[in-house]
Amino acid sequence: MLRLGVRQLAKNYKPLGSRVLVRRNAQKTQTAAGILIPEAATKKINEGMVAAVGPDVEQVKVGDQILLPEWGGVGISLGSDANQDASMWLFKAEDILAIIEE
Numbered sequence: 001m002l003r004l005g006v007r008q009l010a011k012n013y014k015p016l017g018s019r020v021l022v023r024r025n026a027q028k029t030q031t032a033a034g035i036l037i038p039e040a041a042t043k044k045i046n047e048g049m050v051a052a053v054g055p056d057v058e059q060v061k062v063g064d065q066i067l068l069p070e071w072g073g074v075g076i077s078l079g080s081d082a083n084q085d086a087s088m089w090l091f092k093a094e095d096i097l098a099i100i101e102e
Contacts, residue, residue, distance in 0.1 A: 015054035022048040065100040
């Protein structure tokens with residue numbers, strides 16, 4: 001079976017209503033000095049990138065970096081379970097806290 005990238009997998013999923021498909025940013029597991037950080041010591045990342053939006057969403061667009069609430073959303077796995085990069089979250093558009101502009 002051909003392994004598709006996360007973006008390609010996300011294109012196969014179209015959120016309904018005012019939902020937004022988000023890929024959370026990866027947690028840092030190592031410091032700049034090379035020290036490994038245990039998983040229990042890391043906090044949940046509250047930032048992500050919009051992968052797809054439903055037809056009723058006007059606030060954000062695909063590719064936006066956003067600030068997410070600490071809790072909420074529905075976790076889904078796109079593709080095979082072995083591909084941890086394909087872990088995505090569905091949020092309601094009104095649950096998104098802010099757009100991060102750099």
